[in-house]
Amino acid sequence: MQQPSLFSPQQQGIKLSEFNDRIATVINGSRALQRQWVVAETSDVRVVRGHCYMELVEKDDRGNMVAKVSAVAWSSVFAALNNKFSQVTGSPIKTGMKVLVQATANYHPQYGFKVVINDIDPKYTVGDMERQRQEIIDRLTREGVIDMNKQLPWTLVPQRIAIISAAGAAGYGDFMNQLQNNPYGLQFYTCLFPASMQGNQTVPTVLAALDRINQHIDLFDCVVIIRGGGATSELNSFDNYDLAFTIANFPLPVIVGIGHERDVTVLDYVAAMRVKTPTAAAEWLIQQGSNELTRINDMQEAVVSTVRDTVGRASEHLAYFTSMIPATAHRIIDTNRVKLDSYAKNIPLVAGNLILSQRNRLERAVERLGDAVASALQREQQRLQALDDKVTLLSPLNTLRRGYALVRVGDKCVTAASQLQQGDRVTMQFADSAATATIDQPINQ
């Protein structure tokens, strides 16, 4: 009996190729591994010569990887798949997406194991993106910041505009062109803060631009974030919590114009103003200015018409008063004439009464006067009689009758013998008549 050599195999082996063929037979022949819909997350997605290579992974709730497999979409199907996927989700297939793919396990004896992707259902990814977006919105709402930028006051006309855009983008050109050629001659002052608006540099570069604007906050009325002009939308870069949070808390109102009609990002929920395109952002700004110009024109109209109306009203008043003067004057004259007439009518009556009463008074006075005169006369007569009696009593005639004579020289009475001189011719008055005599000799006793 031949002893087995120390170096000779105890078992008869098969060639690897045969072994691999057996693996291939099992794997490639299993119906359970063919065209099976599989939920996974994409990782390390790369396109090489039209073939799309990636890792499909599954993570648990804590983010730990629990399953992983290499996958490929061959160029024969990838172009069509990616096109369908982009149209529905707004984004090409890329790393970090939740996907539902139709997968076939494939083992090649030479190249090894690979999962071949035959088909993809973009609705699943859309649902997942929406769920992620909703999660961000819910978080911002919970934190009470989602409406903060919307609540900022706008200046009446935002003219000083900080723009965040890719420098050479068509959307930026459209925006600037629209602003600068506005038909109202409105002035806008713009400053571009360049940022990458697609791919994984979007969030850091937009955040950096916002930070720079924040350092010059006093120079601006608002921020405009614009992107557009490209055919492909790749918007889910903007569905980012940090970016949304920063915009919500930004101290200036932010206008977002980064998509097209059907595209919505989280930023649309937090920005003060959401428009569809860069052109629409410019139109909105121009509209604010145009509204103000209209308001100013209206006020100018109001000033002019108010002045016209006020002066007109004053003139009307004046004309009215002017027209009223003759009528008023006539009325005053008439009123006074009536008064005058009534006075005139009353004069005879009043005068008659007055005369009558004065006459009565006079008559009474005359009566009293007669009495007074009579009694005065009587009194005077009595007084005269008394005087007469006295005169009679004192008259020299009585003395003369008793035998005295009154001696006069010329007109002068002689009351003393010494008044006489020899030769004086004297008149001696007696009671009945007078006699003349010549003084012989005065006798001095």
Add this chain to the structure above:
Amino acid sequence: MEENNEMTYTQAVTELEQLVAKMQDPQCSIDNLTAYTKRSKELLDICRKKLTQADEQLKQILADLQNPG
């Protein structure tokens, strides 16, 4: 008009609105109308100028900011 140069658009348009309201008040005396009209013309000019005439200084500041160095 130093004071007017320092007015913002909002200040000017606010004063203008108040002035127009005063003028439209039926109690507004015709004696005040001349002064009010003169002031409102000034304010209208300020507002229009703010909206349509370029502020070269601001333009330069923003140009420097956009193209540093």
